[in-house]
Amino acid sequence: MEILVPHSTQLDNERIATSTPESEAGVRVVRRDHLLVRYSHWLNVPILLGFILSGLSIFESHRNYIHQNPVERRLVEHAIAYPHSSAFPKFKLDRWPLAAEAA
DSSP: OOOOOSOOBOTTSOBOTTOOOGGGOSOOOOOOOOHHHHHHHHHHHHHHHHHHHHHHHHHHHHHHHHHTOTTTTTSSSSGGGOTTSTTSTTOOOOOOOHHHHHO
16 A cells, blocks of 8 residues: 655655655556456466475375385385386386377
């Protein structure tokens, strides 16, 4: 909120650049952004909060995944001994989709 002072002065009673000339005394109109612009800016607040919480969730799930690693939990001696590990000798990757090979 802006309060209009008749004359803005410094300590030594000199007028500063923000003062209103005496001949133009009145109400100063401050143009605001369009309502759509203001709403769209405030809409970014919950969206940004959602992105931050999503990132923290991904970080936490990755950390939980690492802690559930069979080698880390001492369920197996080496990753090769765990049949569902990518280090297992008989592990085979799926084929690339044909659309990905064309690119």
